[in-house]
Amino acid sequence: MSDPRTELAADEAPRAADGRVAGRRGQATRQRLLTATRTAVADSPYRDLTVVDISRRADTSPATFYQYFPDVEAAVLALIDELTDAGGRQLRALVTDAAWESGDAAAGLSQGFLAFFAEHGELLRVADLAALEGDDRFRQLRTRLFNGVFLALKDLAHEARAVGAIDASASPGGIASVLTTMLTQVSSHRRGFESWGVSADELAATMAAVIDATVRGDGRASL
Amino acid sequence: MSDPRTELAADEAPRAADGRVAGRRGQATRQRLLTATRTAVADSPYRDLTVVDISRRADTSPATFYQYFPDVEAAVLALIDELTDAGGRQLRALVTDAAWESGDAAAGLSQGFLAFFAEHGELLRVADLAALEGDDRFRQLRTRLFNGVFLALKDLAHEARAVGAIDASASPGGIASVLTTMLTQVSSHRRGFESWGVSADELAATMAAVIDATVRGDGRASL
Amino acid sequence: MSDPRTELAADEAPRAADGRVAGRRGQATRQRLLTATRTAVADSPYRDLTVVDISRRADTSPATFYQYFPDVEAAVLALIDELTDAGGRQLRALVTDAAWESGDAAAGLSQGFLAFFAEHGELLRVADLAALEGDDRFRQLRTRLFNGVFLALKDLAHEARAVGAIDASASPGGIASVLTTMLTQVSSHRRGFESWGVSADELAATMAAVIDATVRGDGRASL
Amino acid sequence: MSDPRTELAADEAPRAADGRVAGRRGQATRQRLLTATRTAVADSPYRDLTVVDISRRADTSPATFYQYFPDVEAAVLALIDELTDAGGRQLRALVTDAAWESGDAAAGLSQGFLAFFAEHGELLRVADLAALEGDDRFRQLRTRLFNGVFLALKDLAHEARAVGAIDASASPGGIASVLTTMLTQVSSHRRGFESWGVSADELAATMAAVIDATVRGDGRASL
DNA sequence: GATGAATGAGGTTTCATTCAT
DNA sequence: TATGAATGAAACCTCATTCAT
Numbered sequence: 001m002s003d004p005r006t007e008l009a010a011d012e013a014p015r016a017a018d019g020r021v022a023g024r025r026g027q028a029t030r031q032r033l034l035t036a037t038r039t040a041v042a043d044s045p046y047r048d049l050t051v052v053d054i055s056r057r058a059d060t061s062p063a064t065f066y067q068y069f070p071d072v073e074a075a076v077l078a079l080i081d082e083l084t085d086a087g088g089r090q091l092r093a094l095v096t097d098a099a100w101e102s103g104d105a106a107a108g109l110s111q112g113f114l115a116f117f118a119e120h121g122e123l124l125r126v127a128d129l130a131a132l133e134g135d136d137r138f139r140q141l142r143t144r145l146f147n148g149v150f151l152a153l154k155d156l157a158h159e160a161r162a163v164g165a166i167d168a169s170a171s172p173g174g175i176a177s178v179l180t181t182m183l184t185q186v187s188s189h190r191r192g193f194e195s196w197g198v199s200a201d202e203l204a205a206t207m208a209a210v211i212d213a214t215v216r217g218d219g220r221a222s223l
Numbered sequence: 224m225s226d227p228r229t230e231l232a233a234d235e236a237p238r239a240a241d242g243r244v245a246g247r248r249g250q251a252t253r254q255r256l257l258t259a260t261r262t263a264v265a266d267s268p269y270r271d272l273t274v275v276d277i278s279r280r281a282d283t284s285p286a287t288f289y290q291y292f293p294d295v296e297a298a299v300l301a302l303i304d305e306l307t308d309a310g311g312r313q314l315r316a317l318v319t320d321a322a323w324e325s326g327d328a329a330a331g332l333s334q335g336f337l338a339f340f341a342e343h344g345e346l347l348r349v350a351d352l353a354a355l356e357g358d359d360r361f362r363q364l365r366t367r368l369f370n371g372v373f374l375a376l377k378d379l380a381h382e383a384r385a386v387g388a389i390d391a392s393a394s395p396g397g398i399a400s401v402l403t404t405m406l407t408q409v410s411s412h413r414r415g416f417e418s419w420g421v422s423a424d425e426l427a428a429t430m431a432a433v434i435d436a437t438v439r440g441d442g443r444a445s446l
Numbered sequence: 447m448s449d450p451r452t453e454l455a456a457d458e459a460p461r462a463a464d465g466r467v468a469g470r471r472g473q474a475t476r477q478r479l480l481t482a483t484r485t486a487v488a489d490s491p492y493r494d495l496t497v498v499d500i501s502r503r504a505d506t507s508p509a510t511f512y513q514y515f516p517d518v519e520a521a522v523l524a525l526i527d528e529l530t531d532a533g534g535r536q537l538r539a540l541v542t543d544a545a546w547e548s549g550d551a552a553a554g555l556s557q558g559f560l561a562f563f564a565e566h567g568e569l570l571r572v573a574d575l576a577a578l579e580g581d582d583r584f585r586q587l588r589t590r591l592f593n594g595v596f597l598a599l600k601d602l603a604h605e606a607r608a609v610g611a612i613d614a615s616a617s618p619g620g621i622a623s624v625l626t627t628m629l630t631q632v633s634s635h636r637r638g639f640e641s642w643g644v645s646a647d648e649l650a651a652t653m654a655a656v657i658d659a660t661v662r663g664d665g666r667a668s669l
Numbered sequence: 670m671s672d673p674r675t676e677l678a679a680d681e682a683p684r685a686a687d688g689r690v691a692g693r694r695g696q697a698t699r700q701r702l703l704t705a706t707r708t709a710v711a712d713s714p715y716r717d718l719t720v721v722d723i724s725r726r727a728d729t730s731p732a733t734f735y736q737y738f739p740d741v742e743a744a745v746l747a748l749i750d751e752l753t754d755a756g757g758r759q760l761r762a763l764v765t766d767a768a769w770e771s772g773d774a775a776a777g778l779s780q781g782f783l784a785f786f787a788e789h790g791e792l793l794r795v796a797d798l799a800a801l802e803g804d805d806r807f808r809q810l811r812t813r814l815f816n817g818v819f820l821a822l823k824d825l826a827h828e829a830r831a832v833g834a835i836d837a838s839a840s841p842g843g844i845a846s847v848l849t850t851m852l853t854q855v856s857s858h859r860r861g862f863e864s865w866g867v868s869a870d871e872l873a874a875t876m877a878a879v880i881d882a883t884v885r886g887d888g889r890a891s892l
Numbered sequence: 893g894a895t896g897a898a899t900g901a902g903g904t905t906t907c908a909t910t911c912a913t
Numbered sequence: 914t915a916t917g918a919a920t921g922a923a924a925c926c927t928c929a930t931t932c933a934t
Contacts, residue, residue, distance in 0.1 A: 174425035
């Protein structure tokens with residue numbers, strides 16, 4: 001992958017097709033293309049996501065698109081990349097910065113995920129599908145995004161097991177996996193549940209209870 | 224939905240493009256197309272799912288495909304439809320036929336879902352995406368498939384709340400939503416977890432623990 | 447043209463593809479196909495006229511269509527053929543059976559054409575296009591249909607010239623051509639004129655005046 | 670009609686599929702496509718008029734065709750549009766610029782129409798069919814093309830009635846309709862008449878006589 | 893930097909047509 | 914007689930992609 005348009009390293013400036021660092025005008029165009037990609041992902045089915053469509057939405061031509069991205073998926077990847085560093089930190093903080101001794105941490109975590117997916121759900125849904133279908137670039141980004149949460153939850157489970165709050169046979173990795181999946185997927189399907197009569201508040205509360213029960217042993221450790 | 228090729232009513236025979244009931248030979252062709260669709264869904268990314276590809280796999284021509292389905296999605300839909308009745312009953316039985324007094328029910332439920340998705344995961348993944356993207360036909364089928372489980376879990380939660388096993392403020396609908404999502408999505412992502420070092424057994428055990436804690440209150444009701 | 451399905455000779459019974467004379471049931475099917483063709487011609491643009499469409503309208507299959515006609519145009523030709531003998535006689539009678547000494551003949555002729563086209567306009571419009579595009583089968587049928595009127599008008603013009611009612615330099619063939627064209631085409635475009643504010647009565651009256659002036663010299667011959 | 674390729678406003682530059690004004694090279698290509706369309710209309714039956722055929726004739730690809738026109742009919746429409754302004758003025762002038770006091774005006778008008786249709790007959794024949802079949806875009810263009818003649822003839826009839834040259838009951842609208850139809854359709858069918866033994870001169874002379882008789886009352890007004 | 897312009901490629905869709913039943 | 918069934922063929926249409934300006 002020597003294509004300069006695919007580089008994702010965080011501290012390098014985006015390059016155009018010929019390898020030049022993009023100037024101010026170029027940056028603006030690239031950004032317009034990214035924004036157009038985001039809207040397109042949200043508006044239309046994944047199967048209809050095309051270079052032509054994105055260019056049209058960005059008020060530019062396909063030729064220009066190719067100055068900045070080798071294909072549609074690269075643009076989607078860039079979009080998720082934009083999200084990953086700040087987003088990953090933010091999500092992890094929901095676990096690490098919370099006071100798990102008190103009872104609010106799990107609720108904050110659940111609400112944080114719901115909020116994050118309310119803003120970025122469409123994008124992440126596409127990444128999820130691509131990852132499931134075996135695309136490694138997407139798999140890696142997903143990992144970078146949710147890994148902080150995963151590890152933090154694993155640590156929590158570890159400690160809980162150490163202090164006897166949860167069963168000794170519990171697997172911290174399993175717990176972190178299941179809880180992370182629950183958080184992302186319930187958040188992702190939120191709209192479906194709402195149209196089914198289950199409110200976001202109910203979802204958040206239930207998830208919080210599940211998390212507490214799973215990772216804090218429902219508080220019984222202190223008994 | 225006046226297109227005879229889209230009719231889903233369970234007891235009606237499939238129709239061809241011109242509305243006539245398909246004969247024996249036609250039935251066989253239709254079935255071959257469905258099988259080809261299933262393989263194609265499993266083999267190639269959703270975006271590459273195409274009428275030409277399916278026809279080739281079924282050893283027939285695109286023109287023939289259109290005699291039986293108006294578009295690719297209709298074939299996928301038919302495939303899921305085939306699954307829905309038997310599959311829905313089977314999944315619900317995992318909840319309703321289990322002895323929740325003993326401790327094995329949750330484990331059986333988790334393993335049952337993992338097994339079901341091992342067989343039909345690729346298909347359900349596509350249906351999930353389509354449903355998330357707003358396609359109502361897929362949403363309805365999903366509902367029919369998982370509704371039995373959802374309702375059964377809701378009943379369990381209701382009872383648990385009634386006998387004080389779980390908190391009085393818990394929402395049965397929320398619990399059923401979260402647990403159903405967990406079951407389907409963890410099962411769907413299983414392969415990803417495995418490549419990440421988390422085994423299917425760990426997943427099943429963790430899910431079982433989560434279910435028990437959420438719906439049986441970890442047995443504390445008997446205290 | 448040895449295809450038995452194309453024979454147009456008036457006194458022969460229609461044949462199926464294999465040359466057999468069609469029985470009663472076959473006759474009915476053929477008639478249903480013809481009726482369907484008529485509706486299709488009237489309903490949809492000429493470019494969209496297809497075997498599939500006609501068969502559907504006739505509640506039968508394309509395979510059946512081919513039992514009776516080699517192609518779409520043959521069905522249209524058969525339709526016009528049905529019309530030709532009776533219609534041609536009827537139209538000619540409008541000229542030959544009228545009392546041209548009195549003043550009503552031209553009005554009757556004009557109204558007769560308007561009525562005839564009100565019923566068969568769509569069909570004749572297609573035949574006209576096909577004839578203009580060089581299809582000889584259609585040209586011949588058109589001739590058979592309108593030739594009676596043409597010849598009768600030519601005779602009238604001849605006589606008028608003989609008695610000095612119209613200019614000696616007038617060409618009976620030209621007059622008959624122009625008047626026949628006027629009658630058919632004004633009748634054919636009638637609906638367009640109406641939407642333009644010119645009533646059928648005005649059209650008939652004007653055509654009558656034109657005919658009288660052209661073929662009777664506006665009555666001055668009697669002066 | 671928001672498709673930029675369908676805009677007909679006379680003073681706007683033609684647009685490509687993406688809405689951008691076409692540059693010099695694009696203009697040339699568009700023109701080549703139009704020329705190819707004209708030849709195709711003249712050469713082959715209307716039912717066979719196809720994007721592939723036109724593109725081939727223009728030495729380009731179907732994809733290119735779609736950059737400039739949304740469908741075949743749009744190209745035909747553009748062709749007629751090109752014709753309309755100049756052609757409409759030219760035809761109207763045949764009526765308005767002629768000396769109707771002398772006897773040559775009607776002959777000039779008839780010959781003018783025959784000449785105009787000798788050049789553009791195939792195109793106008795297609796437009797006529799489309800208009801008859803209810804396509805409004807074609808109907809409007811036809812109106813714009815022949816409306817000048819229609820109105821001018823109506824004026825003539827009006828004056829003739831005012832000075833008593835023709836019957837007081839005559840309808841100027843009816844007269845203009847019938848005469849316009851006669852001029853266009855006889856011109857359009859000219860070739861058919863010729864193969865039938867009626868020369869263009871005879872047609873012109875007869876039409877002239879009809880026009881004079883209808884709109885000048887054969888000069889009797891001066892009596 | 894941006895994009896007009898062109899086009900090969902390929903999927904979509906419909907149709908005419910045939911054949912065995 | 915009628916038609917299920919299949920399919921080659923061909924048009925339609927859009928897209929990805931490139932290149933010269």
